[in-house]
Amino acid sequence: MSELTISLAEAHGLAIFTTASGRGIVDERHPYAFGNVGLYTLPQIKKLLFEADMIIAIGTQLEETALMGWKEALSNTFFVHIDCHYESLERSVHADYRLLGDAQLSLQNLWRISCENMDCGTNSKNEWIKRMQEVKQEALSVWAEIEDIEAPVRSMLKGIEHEFGEHVVLVQDNGLHDMWGYSYPVYTVAPPSRTVVPGEQTALGLPMGISLGAKIADRKAHVIALLGDGSFEMGYSAVGSAAEHQLGITFIVINNGGFSWPRFQQSMSEMEIGCCFQIELNYAALAQSVGGYYKKLTTPNEYQEALKEARLYTEQNKIALLELVVNWDQDLPITVMMQYGDKEQ
Numbered sequence: 001m002s003e004l005t006i007s008l009a010e011a012h013g014l015a016i017f018t019t020a021s022g023r024g025i026v027d028e029r030h031p032y033a034f035g036n037v038g039l040y041t042l043p044q045i046k047k048l049l050f051e052a053d054m055i056i057a058i059g060t061q062l063e064e065t066a067l068m069g070w071k072e073a074l075s076n077t078f079f080v081h082i083d084c085h086y087e088s089l090e091r092s093v094h095a096d097y098r099l100l101g102d103a104q105l106s107l108q109n110l111w112r113i114s115c116e117n118m119d120c121g122t123n124s125k126n127e128w129i130k131r132m133q134e135v136k137q138e139a140l141s142v143w144a145e146i147e148d149i150e151a152p153v154r155s156m157l158k159g160i161e162h163e164f165g166e167h168v169v170l171v172q173d174n175g176l177h178d179m180w181g182y183s184y185p186v187y188t189v190a191p192p193s194r195t196v197v198p199g200e201q202t203a204l205g206l207p208m209g210i211s212l213g214a215k216i217a218d219r220k221a222h223v224i225a226l227l228g229d230g231s232f233e234m235g236y237s238a239v240g241s242a243a244e245h246q247l248g249i250t251f252i253v254i255n256n257g258g259f260s261w262p263r264f265q266q267s268m269s270e271m272e273i274g275c276c277f278q279i280e281l282n283y284a285a286l287a288q289s290v291g292g293y294y295k296k297l298t299t300p301n302e303y304q305e306a307l308k309e310a311r312l313y314t315e316q317n318k319i320a321l322l323e324l325v326v327n328w329d330q331d332l333p334i335t336v337m338m339q340y341g342d343k344e345q
Ligand SMILES: Cc1ncc(C[n+]2csc(CCOP(=O)(O)OP(=O)(O)O)c2C)c(N)n1
Pocket: 173, 174, 175, 176, 177, 178, 201, 202, 203, 204, 227, 228, 229, 230, 231, 232, 254, 256, 258, 259, 260, 261, 262
């Protein structure tokens, strides 16, 4: 699937986007790869979706977040939707051309029909490739390096890339702050690394248990659960289970003092109900009680050392728990601000 996607993209000069759950299928460092589509697409990259004269969606039901911020572009383009479930083809948008079929087989057929007997080199293809290069370069120049002390979540994501290297499974939730991790190139995914994300109806706490499953499935991977304090506190019994079963997992909890996603939305209407935690859980005691590593992080210059320690602990099958302290309204994902924020700002 992965190779076919890339071969087809290279033959025709196509930009590749993934849905959040399809992420990991292509190496995002590839010049034609642009990360997740929809709510998570950074503004520099989103332009491409509006400039495309044809869009093919494969193996996706195009749920709400996958279409956020660019759905209107579909009506000005030739849109092909391929999925093996008929209902998916009718669920969210009506494509110009709908194909019922298995993703892999459909890609093989596309390849055969469009490449076998055809010369794929055209001027318009070269123009589009040039445009992709410009867009990629612009996105990288804005987002690839984070030196801003006011950007703790983004700095942590870069820290993970640097410390854990080639084989990482990032298990994510969908809180306000951890959403930065969905945006390429704030965080870049290249196989065998991948991310595991909840579906559209995110069930807070789920990533805690899922990280155990990820580690059992892929013992060689560095499994990192990156989630908010609200999510963590709904599933923190998984820390004990991970230690019990000697699963070396790094839990990175973004502690912003409560449920900041609804708090952010409430702030638009100048209200605040039930989003702040009154009692602080003692994360240190929890980690230390199971022989794990713990560090509370308040400034980015502490991150790299803590991540290194976390790696050393988890390589010895112990857990690590990093508590990343962030103000609830600091380092908010630009994608969320664009979709939901005060547009006047
Ligand atoms: C079981 C459940 N209840 C409520 C929600 C709605 N919800 C989505 S994000 C969120 C807040 C998450 O808090 P936290 O994990 O601390 O992340 P933050 O938004 O603070 O960054 C809530 C309540 C949900 N997804 N699942």
